[in-house]
Amino acid sequence: MSSLTRADVAHLAGLARIELSDAELDRMVGELGVIIESVAKVQQAPIDGVAPMSHPLPLTNVTRPDVVRPSLTPAEALAGAPASDQQRFSVPRILDEE
Amino acid sequence: MSTTTTHHQDAVMDYDEALATFDPVMGLEVHVELHTNTKMFCGCPTEFGAEPNSQVCPVCLGLPGALPVVNEKAVESAIRIGLALNCEIASWCRFARKNYFYPDMPKNFQTSQYDEPIAFEGYLDVDLDDGTVYRVEIERAHMEEDTGKSLHIGGATGRIHGADHSLVDYNRAGIPLIEIVTKPLVGAGERAPEVARTYVAALRELLRALDVSDVKMEQGSMRCDANVSLRAKAGEPTSAEQLAVPLGTRTETKNVNSLRSVERAIRYEISRHAAVLAGGGSILQETRHWHEDTGVTTSGRVKSDADDYRYFPEPDLVPVAPSRELVDRLRGTLPEPPAERRKRLQNDWGYSDLEMRDVYNAGAAELIEQTVSAGASPSAARKWWLGEPSRRANAEATDLVSYAADLGFTPATVAELDSLVRSGRLNDSMAREVLGGVLDGEGGPTAVADARGLELKQDDGALEAAVDTVIAANPDVAAKIRDGKVAAAGALIGQVMKATKGQADAGKARELILGKLQ
Amino acid sequence: MTDLPADLTRATAAVLGEALADKTISSVELTQAHLDRIAAVDGAVHSYLHVDPEGALAAARDVDGRRSTGETLGVLAGVPIAVKDVMATRGLPTTCGSKMLEGWIPPYDATVVAKLRAAGLPILGKTNMDEFAMGSSTEHSAYGPSRNPWDLTRIPGGSGGGSSSVLASFQAPLATGTDTGGSIRQPAAVTATVGTKPTYGGVSRYGLVALASSLDQAGPCGRTVLDTALLHAVMGGHDPMDSTSIAAPVPPVVEAARRADVSGLRVGVVKELGGQGYQAGVQERFDESVQLLVDLGAEVVEVSCPNFEYALAAYYLILPSEASSNLAKFDAMRYGMRVGPEGVEAPSAEQVMAATREAGFGPEVKRRIILGTYALSSGYYDAYYGSAQKVRTLIAQDFDAAFEQVDVLVSPTTPTTAFAFGDKLDDPMAMYLNDIATIPANLAGLPGMSLPAGLASEDGLPVGFQILAPAMQDDRLYAVGGALEGALTDRWGGPVLNGIPDLPTAPADRTGV
Numbered sequence A: 001m002s003s004l005t006r007a008d009v010a011h012l013a014g015l016a017r018i019e020l021s022d023a024e025l026d027r028m029v030g031e032l033g034v035i036i037e038s039v040a041k042v043q044q045a046p047i048d049g050v051a052p053m054s055h056p057l058p059l060t061n062v063t064r065p066d067v068v069r070p071s072l073t074p075a076e077a078l079a080g081a082p083a084s085d086q087q088r089f090s091v092p093r094i095l096d097e098e
Numbered sequence B: 001m002s003t004t005t006t007h008h009q010d011a012v013m014d015y016d017e018a019l020a021t022f023d024p025v026m027g028l029e030v031h032v033e034l035h036t037n038t039k040m041f042c043g044c045p046t047e048f049g050a051e052p053n054s055q056v057c058p059v060c061l062g063l064p065g066a067l068p069v070v071n072e073k074a075v076e077s078a079i080r081i082g083l084a085l086n087c088e089i090a091s092w093c094r095f096a097r098k099n100y101f102y103p104d105m106p107k108n109f110q111t112s113q114y115d116e117p118i119a120f121e122g123y124l125d126v127d128l129d130d131g132t133v134y135r136v137e138i139e140r141a142h143m144e145e146d147t148g149k150s151l152h153i154g155g156a157t158g159r160i161h162g163a164d165h166s167l168v169d170y171n172r173a174g175i176p177l178i179e180i181v182t183k184p185l186v187g188a189g190e191r192a193p194e195v196a197r198t199y200v201a202a203l204r205e206l207l208r209a210l211d212v213s214d215v216k217m218e219q220g221s222m223r224c225d226a227n228v229s230l231r232a233k234a235g236e237p238t239s240a241e242q243l244a245v246p247l248g249t250r251t252e253t254k255n256v257n258s259l260r261s262v263e264r265a266i267r268y269e270i271s272r273h274a275a276v277l278a279g280g281g282s283i284l285q286e287t288r289h290w291h292e293d294t295g296v297t298t299s300g301r302v303k304s305d306a307d308d309y310r311y312f313p314e315p316d317l318v319p320v321a322p323s324r325e326l327v328d329r330l331r332g333t334l335p336e337p338p339a340e341r342r343k344r345l346q347n348d349w350g351y352s353d354l355e356m357r358d359v360y361n362a363g364a365a366e367l368i369e370q371t372v373s374a375g376a377s378p379s380a381a382r383k384w385w386l387g388e389p390s391r392r393a394n395a396e397a398t399d400l401v402s403y404a405a406d407l408g409f410t411p412a413t414v415a416e417l418d419s420l421v422r423s424g425r426l427n428d429s430m431a432r433e434v435l436g437g438v439l440d441g442e443g444g445p446t447a448v449a450d451a452r453g454l455e456l457k458q459d460d461g462a463l464e465a466a467v468d469t470v471i472a473a474n475p476d477v478a479a480k481i482r483d484g485k486v487a488a489a490g491a492l493i494g495q496v497m498k499a500t501k502g503q504a505d506a507g508k509a510r511e512l513i514l515g516k517l518q
Numbered sequence C: 001m002t003d004l005p006a007d008l009t010r011a012t013a014a015v016l017g018e019a020l021a022d023k024t025i026s027s028v029e030l031t032q033a034h035l036d037r038i039a040a041v042d043g044a045v046h047s048y049l050h051v052d053p054e055g056a057l058a059a060a061r062d063v064d065g066r067r068s069t070g071e072t073l074g075v076l077a078g079v080p081i082a083v084k085d086v087m088a089t090r091g092l093p094t095t096c097g098s099k100m101l102e103g104w105i106p107p108y109d110a111t112v113v114a115k116l117r118a119a120g121l122p123i124l125g126k127t128n129m130d131e132f133a134m135g136s137s138t139e140h141s142a143y144g145p146s147r148n149p150w151d152l153t154r155i156p157g158g159s160g161g162g163s164s165s166v167l168a169s170f171q172a173p174l175a176t177g178t179d180t181g182g183s184i185r186q187p188a189a190v191t192a193t194v195g196t197k198p199t200y201g202g203v204s205r206y207g208l209v210a211l212a213s214s215l216d217q218a219g220p221c222g223r224t225v226l227d228t229a230l231l232h233a234v235m236g237g238h239d240p241m242d243s244t245s246i247a248a249p250v251p252p253v254v255e256a257a258r259r260a261d262v263s264g265l266r267v268g269v270v271k272e273l274g275g276q277g278y279q280a281g282v283q284e285r286f287d288e289s290v291q292l293l294v295d296l297g298a299e300v301v302e303v304s305c306p307n308f309e310y311a312l313a314a315y316y317l318i319l320p321s322e323a324s325s326n327l328a329k330f331d332a333m334r335y336g337m338r339v340g341p342e343g344v345e346a347p348s349a350e351q352v353m354a355a356t357r358e359a360g361f362g363p364e365v366k367r368r369i370i371l372g373t374y375a376l377s378s379g380y381y382d383a384y385y386g387s388a389q390k391v392r393t394l395i396a397q398d399f400d401a402a403f404e405q406v407d408v409l410v411s412p413t414t415p416t417t418a419f420a421f422g423d424k425l426d427d428p429m430a431m432y433l434n435d436i437a438t439i440p441a442n443l444a445g446l447p448g449m450s451l452p453a454g455l456a457s458e459d460g461l462p463v464g465f466q467i468l469a470p471a472m473q474d475d476r477l478y479a480v481g482g483a484l485e486g487a488l489t490d491r492w493g494g495p496v497l498n499g500i501p502d503l504p505t506a507p508a509d510r511t512g513v
């Protein structure tokens, strides 16, 4: 079983878009190590040939008709925005496109 | 718009030289926005061009607590597209979350399909310009949702680089998308760019016939990403030796948004790859951006291990399991395959290959079909639609169908115009004048003709017929007049007078002759 | 109305509903009594993050008005309620106990909230919780913990410790909760109140700020089994806005609670949820309750669910994985907190997102997001998330096998009584162990209830009794719960909550919320 290095945690924090201070990073490496060791127990369960269950309900084909429902007003949509301009959400400069 | 942008100028190799050394392989990913009434997972409308953030709700805005519900019509459209592309339709498939952060994506994951697409393993046969057929193998067609749209503020270019902030409109966020992915397209050789263009054109025609999307590349309702890689040339493009050579590193050129650009961008990338490889360099696996204005691609984001989308089955949605009955019912709604339809229409209408291609390039096939069924002759229908209306649509930078629709100018209008000519009320030049009036919004053909007092007198009809006969019988004289020798008209006037037994007005005859030949 | 107490805040919702129906009391009077109680004791308990006197009284006036015109109203019309702050409330702040959402006012109501409003329940306010429902103590609330009214130095459970402490301190007769791994049942257990996690899909999730979508389920909290059933009936039912909502009527929970009959019922004691690791006083009260069920005519057997030993591990992979994705939307772009990185001029969107998520999330939230990011990342997916999902199948199979032998399963709700603040804060795994008995039901999507089993002899603190039933058989919880509650209160001579110590009165400090 792989245990997480400081670099691993920093990489994961980057993927999760969470800036971590050095102190937090150090603490996180230790805590996650303990947790991961514990949750790795799933691998010891008799799971060979067992189908994964991603959902508790056996439902399929839940859809809605293609009928318009009222939207929010632009004012309602923008009410919680940290910043807005020209009826749009104002966001800091974007580094690069996906 | 990008005049101040300077791109690092990549070296490119002459195209023919590149093809002498390398064999190109392509992969095309086309995103199509469905024109459903509502979004993929919520009831917001999908109208293009609405005022910003007026078509958003808690779901498509990704507000805390909101949940998606699948649009039934979007699933049916996806299945119809899959069937039209000769795909298998999954009997059970799921949505997945593709996790990455981006400001125009409200939830910071895209609800998409991952390893369980609704349609897979199909093909589309594409007619190349010389009439040969290339089979484009389809890997998959899957359902997903569109993102919002950003306006980049500050900086000189309006582009993302150099902007100091961006303004986001989420009206587009959540609009249903179908992503259609080809298998690697091999064996096209030097015709790779042409294959790409004709494939996208054929796909567009197919989607239009299915009536599932507006397929307007200029508005972004159809968008193409083109993957290109080169490998060493080992024989003829389709030879076993060539096919055995492993694929090279590919680049993905994003958002190539016109048919012409698809062809140009691929041609450019082939030349660029060739220059890099011939110079001993290696291709970086990266996204590239196509610049329509300068005709080059520039480097975007390098693909790396950091591209970890952490896909997992979307827990807020349940699986889609189309019944065989549903699939069969939808199969019954498929339109005639476009290629077959085109052949049938050409045959029915008696058009030459060239005429048929012009009709398709003008996007006039449906209009002509309806005009003919409204009673016009195929040749008249073609003449009227491809004349003034096409010219005006072009001038307004729109397509013929939208132009006509906006104006309320219908196939029935054209059929009415044609009937005025056929009944002998209008001659050709009068009909042109009437058409101009109709397109200027003065009313229907009969009303315009009435208002302008345009009517061929009975004897005028006889005179015109005589003039046509005389011109046809004297091609040499006619040619002289066309060349500017107006005096030669005298000989023809004499013959017209003779043919009408002196009943005609010589002045009118002169006018008619010159009118037709100048 | 013989059993209406002088202090209206001490009455059950069922009794209050009747008193309102026959106009013995008005909703305004009742709502005001609760607002007064809140003003008096919430400073000490800190159950509420936000109190809405104007809104609650307006709703009360509306109900009173409709009743005076002779309109037929639901049985809970006019009975005030406290709503967990994880539920979107139009016009009322919704923070999920996080700085990230400080001041956020949703432009829409969760379906559950819309149902409460439609049924005429005045909303007193929003209750405290562990941040984004991650925790078992409310110590992870960014606005400070709620306190257990039985002992103010102890935790009221979590994440729904605000709702449980509201009930135990008589600041509302009813409350809502959400239960992802025990967040309704564990707080109920440690405060001697009742809470039900319905069958997954039985109550709409639309408008609940998601923690783990495949595990989350909203449910009712009350002080009696019948009150809880009455609220369950109001909250439940199909919602077309939630794709995972079950298109079937709410099981007959109220009838079952009133019938309160277990004769001939087969009850299975889950071998793996008890004994070693369970506090002696907890085990003692549990065994006593099981004996009562036998006395009432139930047939009790022991059943084994061998794969439950992997449940906690599977849960702590599935939950963080889904949470890491669900909480990605908190990015400072559209709502909520936005801060820039320190000392960076003109930061990019990417930097602002990272800095905001650093500042806006507490340590437990960050821990789980990063754990989930790891469990889903390529190369580890199969080993962690994939394996956890297979364990989930095994857990569901264990339940299936058990329910072939018995009608309901029972266990202590939690291994221990309420622990003291700070006891488990620095040891995430110890904190997670609180949910060991409640988690299996979430993994399998089954309904579960906790109700009071009395007080542990060694510390005098409440013990919870858990009942689990097959999917969509939620009514069985109420039949068993109602019967057991009846027998226990007979034995005690009244509800166990009657013995709760008086609270000091202190004004609430809700600055900054």
Ligand SMILES: [Mg+2]
Pocket: B112, B144, B179
């Ligand atoms: Mg895609």
Ligand SMILES: [Zn+2]
Pocket: B039, B042, B043, B044, B055, B056, B057, B058, B059, B060, B061, B174
């Ligand atoms: Zn929407």
